[in-house]
Amino acid sequence: MSNSSVPSTSAADGDLVLRFWGVRGSTPVSGPQYAEFGGSTPCIEVDCGGRIFVVDAGTGIYNFGQNHRTDLPREIDLLFSHLHLDHTAGLPFFKPAVLDGERTINTWCGNLGGASAGPTLDRLFAPPLFPVTLDAFPCTFRHHGFEAGQTLVFGDGARVDTIPLNHPQGSVGYRFEHGGRRLCLISDIEHSDPWPDPDLARFVADSDLMVYDGMFTDGEYPTCRGWGHSTWQKGVELAKLAGVKALAIFHLHPAHSDAVLRDIEADLRAEMPTAFIARERQSIVVGARRRAMRRAGLRQAAAGEMRRRIRVA
Numbered sequence: 225m226s227n228s229s230v231p232s233t234s235a236a237d238g239d240l241v242l243r244f245w246g247v248r249g250s251t252p253v254s255g256p257q258y259a260e261f262g263g264s265t266p267c268i269e270v271d272c273g274g275r276i277f278v279v280d281a282g283t284g285i286y287n288f289g290q291n292h293r294t295d296l297p298r299e300i301d302l303l304f305s306h307l308h309l310d311h312t313a314g315l316p317f318f319k320p321a322v323l324d325g326e327r328t329i330n331t332w333c334g335n336l337g338g339a340s341a342g343p344t345l346d347r348l349f350a351p352p353l354f355p356v357t358l359d360a361f362p363c364t365f366r367h368h369g370f371e372a373g374q375t376l377v378f379g380d381g382a383r384v385d386t387i388p389l390n391h392p393q394g395s396v397g398y399r400f401e402h403g404g405r406r407l408c409l410i411s412d413i414e415h416s417d418p419w420p421d422p423d424l425a426r427f428v429a430d431s432d433l434m435v436y437d438g439m440f441t442d443g444e445y446p447t448c449r450g451w452g453h454s455t456w457q458k459g460v461e462l463a464k465l466a467g468v469k470a471l472a473i474f475h476l477h478p479a480h481s482d483a484v485l486r487d488i489e490a491d492l493r494a495e496m497p498t499a500f501i502a503r504e505r506q507s508i509v510v511g512a513r514r515r516a517m518r519r520a521g522l523r524q525a526a527a528g529e530m531r532r533r534i535r536v537a
């Protein structure tokens with residue numbers, strides 16, 4: 225596996241950090257042909273200087289839980305983009321958090337007109353579809369509903385902006401801001417015609433990183449119209465119009481093997497050099513490239529100033 229071209233960066237205290245625990249759309253896949261990009265369905269960890277959010281509970285949430293066996297807070301905020309199975313099926317396997325009687329998991333759902341995820345999850349996780357209901361777990365679940373478009377304000381003062389997305393039964397996009405950095409998660413979404421949508425372009429404007437549903441290529445899209453997903457080319461169009469600095473293509477098609485995705489990534493990079501395809505377990509310090517470039521620029525400026533001083537002397 226070669227991740228040398230992927231902007232994984234090491235975090236410092238106070239950074240805005242994203243980590244992909246599941247990047248595959250629709251259904252999990254496994255096998256040697258998925259070793260590089262991964263097969264787990266959506267789960268993203270967002271760390272705002274130590275304040276953690278989890279976005280979606282696809283099958284990737286299992287590995288998120290395993291990676292944080294001892295260091296998660298007593299209360300965990302789990303933000304749902306929406307409740308389709310690929311974004312919810314991992315929830316009972318969020319161990320050891322769900323097995324901890326001292327733990328509260330707050331779920332946040334914004335695509336059901338203000339209703340919480342509670343009744344839907346109680347239908348999904350119940351016999352005969354699942355052996356027990358969620359209230360059988362030792363942890364406490366608290367289900368919160370909101371309307372996409374509202375700003376979420378949490379008890380500790382953390383704020384997260386939201387926007388409704390075009391998807392069957394709706395979906396929610398999220399915007400995190402921390403330490404002068406901006407991160408937008410825009411999945412699941414089907415692009416509109418005309419595109420880009422002006423409200424969405426305003427929402428993601430000047431993001432340091434946008435994660436975007438690029439399940440299809442423009443060539444594949446015509447036979448998948450109305451399925452609720454977009455293309456990497458539409459992601460690039462939106463990113464360029466809105467001044468987005470870097471773009472991660474996400475919600476990868478189950479049929480797209482590593483070889484296919486590497487070819488797509490080459491085409492993607494030719495259009496937007498700071499764009500890449502998300503890889504499972506990849507961690508990104510949002511804005512780090514820009515910071516590194518600025519530091520290099522400052523070093524160059526300082527060196528230039530020194531040379532000028534030496535010449536003057």
Ligand SMILES: [Zn+2]
Pocket residue numbers: 249250308310311412475
């Ligand atoms: Zn999905």
Ligand SMILES: [Zn+2]
Pocket residue numbers: 306308391412452
């Ligand atoms: Zn969906």
